[in-house]
Amino acid sequence: MIQLHKAVDFCIRHQTILGYSIVSLLTAAIEHIFSSVVFKCPCNSGNMLYGFSFLLAPAFILFLLGFMVNARTWRLLTGKCSSEKHLHCSPWGTCACFCQVLVPITAKALVAPLTWIAVALLGANFYECAASGSSLIESLFCKDSGTDCRKQLLKTPCGEELPAKISSEHLSLHAQSQLIGWLVIASVMTMVLISTCVSHCCSLVSYLQLRFWKIYSKKEHELFEIKAKEHATKLAERNINCFFEATDPAPFPTPSNEDWQKISILYTFNPQEQYYSMIHKYVSTNRGNSTGFNQEGQNLTVLAFVDEAQTS
Amino acid sequence: MDAFQTILKFFMNRKTAIGYSFMALLTMGGERVFSLVAFRCPCSNENFRYGLVFLFSPALVLLVIGYFLNSKTWKLFTGCWVNPRKIFPRGNVCHFFYVFGQITLNALVAPVMWLSVALLNGTFYECAMSGLKNPAYLQAVCHSKSEKCFEELHKVACDKSSLPFSESDELKRTLQAQSQILGWCVIVTTALLSLLTTCCASCQSKVSHLQLMFWRVYEGTEKEQLEQIFQLYATKLSERNLKCFFENKEPEPISLPAFQAWEDASQLYSFSSSKQHYSTIHRLVEEGQKGISEERETMLDLADGRETP
Numbered sequence: 001m002i003q004l005h006k007a008v009d010f011c012i013r014h015q016t017i018l019g020y021s022i023v024s025l026l027t028a029a030i031e032h033i034f035s036s037v038v039f040k041c042p043c044n045s046g047n048m049l050y051g052f053s054f055l056l057a058p059a060f061i062l063f064l065l066g067f068m069v070n071a072r073t074w075r076l077l078t079g080k081c082s083s084e085k086h087l088h089c090s091p092w093g094t095c096a097c098f099c100q101v102l103v104p105i106t107a108k109a110l111v112a113p114l115t116w117i118a119v120a121l122l123g124a125n126f127y128e129c130a131a132s133g134s135s136l137i138e139s140l141f142c143k144d145s146g147t148d149c150r151k152q153l154l155k156t157p158c159g160e161e162l163p164a165k166i167s168s169e170h171l172s173l174h175a176q177s178q179l180i181g182w183l184v185i186a187s188v189m190t191m192v193l194i195s196t197c198v199s200h201c202c203s204l205v206s207y208l209q210l211r212f213w214k215i216y217s218k219k220e221h222e223l224f225e226i227k228a229k230e231h232a233t234k235l236a237e238r239n240i241n242c243f244f245e246a247t248d249p250a251p252f253p254t255p256s257n258e259d260w261q262k263i264s265i266l267y268t269f270n271p272q273e274q275y276y277s278m279i280h281k282y283v284s285t286n287r288g289n290s291t292g293f294n295q296e297g298q299n300l301t302v303l304a305f306v307d308e309a310q311t312s
Numbered sequence: 313m314d315a316f317q318t319i320l321k322f323f324m325n326r327k328t329a330i331g332y333s334f335m336a337l338l339t340m341g342g343e344r345v346f347s348l349v350a351f352r353c354p355c356s357n358e359n360f361r362y363g364l365v366f367l368f369s370p371a372l373v374l375l376v377i378g379y380f381l382n383s384k385t386w387k388l389f390t391g392c393w394v395n396p397r398k399i400f401p402r403g404n405v406c407h408f409f410y411v412f413g414q415i416t417l418n419a420l421v422a423p424v425m426w427l428s429v430a431l432l433n434g435t436f437y438e439c440a441m442s443g444l445k446n447p448a449y450l451q452a453v454c455h456s457k458s459e460k461c462f463e464e465l466h467k468v469a470c471d472k473s474s475l476p477f478s479e480s481d482e483l484k485r486t487l488q489a490q491s492q493i494l495g496w497c498v499i500v501t502t503a504l505l506s507l508l509t510t511c512c513a514s515c516q517s518k519v520s521h522l523q524l525m526f527w528r529v530y531e532g533t534e535k536e537q538l539e540q541i542f543q544l545y546a547t548k549l550s551e552r553n554l555k556c557f558f559e560n561k562e563p564e565p566i567s568l569p570a571f572q573a574w575e576d577a578s579q580l581y582s583f584s585s586s587k588q589h590y591s592t593i594h595r596l597v598e599e600g601q602k603g604i605s606e607e608r609e610t611m612l613d614l615a616d617g618r619e620t621p
Contacts, residue, residue, distance in 0.1 A: 001315075004315045005314065005315045007315075008315040008318050008319065012318070038432055038433070038492070040485055040488055040489070041485070041489075042482070042485040042486050042488070042489040043482065043485060044482060044485075044486060046486065046489055046490075049493060050489045050492070050493060053492070053493050053496045054492075054496070057496040057499065057500050060500055060503075061499060061500060061503045064503045064504065064507050065503070067507065068507060068510065074514055074521055075521045077511055077514045077515050078514045078515070078517050078519075078520060078521040078524065079514075079515070079517050079518065079519070079520055079521075080515050081512075081515035081516050082515070082516050082517060082518045224522075225529075228525070228526050228529045229529055229533065231526075232526065232529045232530035232532075232533040232534075233533050233537070235530065235590070235594070236530060236533045236534040236537045237537060238597075239534070239591070239593050239594045239597045240534065240537050240538060240541050240593060241541075242597040243569060243573070243577065243593050243596065243597055244541060244545065244567075244568065244569060245567055246567060246569065246570075246573075249597045249598060254588065256588060257519075257520075257523065257588065260519075260520045260522055260523035260526070261520045261523075263520075263522055264520035264521040264522045264523065
């Protein structure tokens with residue numbers, strides 16, 4: 001039992017890394033299943049379309065899923081087009097703020113598709129099929145050879161060998177694919193490292209305060225869920241009992257619609273203030289009524305976790 | 313015990329994702345079973361009809377099951393013959409189509425999953441299209457092959473044609489490739505459409521993000537409590553009735569909601585931004601049993617809890 005407890009604790013402490021590793025393993029497994037069971041290169045003029053559809057369609061779907069799963073997207077979008085007046089409603093300000101928030105969300109959503117593309121390129125089946133039908137590769141490989149070269153090239157994914165003259169001069173499609181795969185992985189890792197360094201460099205918040213902030217966000221989210229469930233249970237009990245017993249309902253204090261709107265806004269950082277979340281800000285500025293609540297702040301990338309802690 | 317609780321909580325938090333993955337796995341398994349056990353391409357002029365039936369009938373069955381399993385369907389239709397005003401309330405005729413559209417979108421998930429898995433596998437499409445006698449299509453498929461391709465395409469799926477092996481193999485691969493590209497198109501289009509619809513619905517929502525989260529929690533809790541109180545009252549009432557029957561006594565009064573109260577509580581709910589109500593029962597209890605308000609604004613999102621009737 002203690003062993004299990006220790007294991008669970010370890011998993012919880014390192015859940016981000018474990019999460020990413022599991023996602024990568026899952027991607028590799030699914031790619032392997034696809035390329036061995038489902039993928040059959042037609043070995044004719046449709047090679048390029050077929051290969052690229054297997055390479056890019058899952059990446060696109062993972063990209064869309066990345067958007068749907070990120071809570072910040074929904075915080076940004078919910079209620080934006082409705083006719084009701086909101087706080088922070090200057091249109092050009094909203095547009096710039098929109099873009100500033102959309103870029104980090106897009107960057108986060110790109111992780112899964114890039115993992116798929118890297119794993120698929122390392123597996124080499126999809127690229128081999130697609131490249132054998134591409135006119136660029138054909139012009140590279142077949143520039144001095146006859147018309148048979150094109151037909152032979154189209155059949156290479158089905159096991160046919162190219163003439164020794166051509167295959168000795170150029171890197172094989174299999175090798176090309178794996179090289180490109182490693183390049184993708186290396187460049188993505190470099191970009192991730194640089195962007196994390198830059199965002200931390202530009203952070204207006206110190207390291208220890210950031211660590212405390214992350215823990216606060218998580219705890220606030222957990223307590224929000226517990227309190228929401230408690231509140232909902234009490235409200236539901238009151239309503240159902242009154243319905244069945246045909247009595248008048250006792251007054252039940254619950255946050256108004258405006259209060260909910262105020263705490264649902266995206267968090268912005270203002271160095272003059274010391275608020276760790278919108279709920280903290282709302283509670284400290286007299287339920288959002290004092291002037292301090294409406295002051296403009298900045299959307300810091302390093303503080304993206306404040307809104308993402310609330311998963312939908 | 314603590315560890316198990318943590319593990320359970322982890323899975324309960326991701327139950328939507330786990331639910332959809334399970335449905336996808338079930339669809340894949342079902343499709344494999346069908347194509348290995350039940351599907352035998354006739355390799356005659358009936359290919360097209362046979363393949364299409366296998367492709368679309370399970371989708372239709374899944375759609376109907378989806379309608380059955382959504383409790384909103386029954387809330388919408390129960391009692392509609394007796395009182396048509398229920399479906400077409402005064403001043404809000406589009407309400408029925410809006411709700412029916414939502415229910416349909418929810419029910420379309422499983423059939424679309426089936427279609428994409430079946431197309432990615434390729435067996436049904438291969439059989440169907442090899443029997444299509446459309447001259448333009450035959451020209452496109454057989455354009456660089458021998459003359460026999462035009463007459464014997466429908467036998468290619470069972471390897472019974474007199475074409476050389478390399479040609480029939482290439483034809484099969486071409487048909488499978490077409491099927492798989494079509495399958496990817498279906499998946500990508502569905503994903504894009506569902507993202508756009510959810511974005512639009514969210515954008516136009518008059519309810520803020522966190523309040524929507526609370527609303528979902530409230531709906532779940534109210535449903536659980538309603539079940540519990542149904543059990544409680546049903547036990548009390550049946551105990552009283554049977555006791556009085558066997559002991560030949562007068563029954564004590566037990567207060568239950570009136571017929572009209574049940575009718576009003578069974579209406580589909582939509583959030584009104586001027587009020588602070590989270591469900592039909594909540595509104596009923598706070599405002600008394602007046603007629604249904606004309607304001608029909610936000611409905612809880614499309615991926616609203618699927619309940620068994």
